[in-house]
Amino acid sequence: MNKDVFIYRIDSTDTIVSISDNWRTFADANAWGSSLRPEDVVGHTLWDFIQDLETQHLYQEVLRRARGGMPSRPIPFRCDSPSERRYLELLIEALPNGQIEITSKISRTEPRSPISLLNADTPRSSDFVTVCSMCKKMKVSPGQWAEIEEALVHLRLFEADKMPQLTHGLCHTCYQVAMGELDDFGTPNKDIDSDKE
Numbered sequence: 474m475n476k477d478v479f480i481y482r483i484d485s486t487d488t489i490v491s492i493s494d495n496w497r498t499f500a501d502a503n504a505w506g507s508s509l510r511p512e513d514v515v516g517h518t519l520w521d522f523i524q525d526l527e528t529q530h531l532y533q534e535v536l537r538r539a540r541g542g543m544p545s546r547p548i549p550f551r552c553d554s555p556s557e558r559r560y561l562e563l564l565i566e567a568l569p570n571g572q573i574e575i576t577s578k579i580s581r582t583e584p585r586s587p588i589s590l591l592n593a594d595t596p597r598s599s600d601f602v603t604v605c606s607m608c609k610k611m612k613v614s615p616g617q618w619a620e621i622e623e624a625l626v627h628l629r630l631f632e633a634d635k636m637p638q639l640t641h642g643l644c645h646t647c648y649q650v651a652m653g654e655l656d657d658f659g660t661p662n663k664d665i666d667s668d669k670e
């Protein structure tokens with residue numbers, strides 16, 4: 474199977490019932506951790522793997538719509554590594570009996586100068602920054618999100634000895650895109666986005 478496509482299925486209770494054979498390759502490519510084994514995934518609830526509450530809410534809404542028969546469009550998201558921007562699409566397809574097939578497909582990748590903030594081994598301060606779990610933009614002020622490179626400049630973190638810790642959230646743009654209220658994120662690397670509440 475194509476290493477750029479990863480497919481899994483959940484049942485009507487959101488329990489993961491199958492994962493595609495290329496699991497290991499995809500998990501490694503996306504730095505999900507070498508200790509994660511298929512048996513740690515199959516039989517577990519999807520919600521063990523989506524910990525941020527806002528992102529959970531987004532997925533719950535998308536799954537609810539799919540099970541209700543609404544056709545869904547591909548949802549763009551990012552799964553970056555320290556040295557690569559990775560653009561993916563999430564496809565949600567309803568199957569009989571409340572099952573859902575979820576496909577993650579890598580559309581393209583772009584190399585970049587390594588970002589120590591995204592490296593798990595980087596020393597951390599006691600500060601926290603919030604990264605959108607879908608587009609990987611960083612919150613720079615209430616309601617404002619920027620590409621990590623811009624955010625590091627904006628928050629004067631390029632010179633810092635230690636990087637802040639990461640927490641995840643969801644920007645308003647991603648919520649709107651997933652709900653079909655916007656066509657796309659717009660162009661990558663565009664200037665700081667403001668949430669329009």
Ligand SMILES: [Zn+2]
Nearest residue numbers: 605608644647
């Ligand atoms: Zn976002």
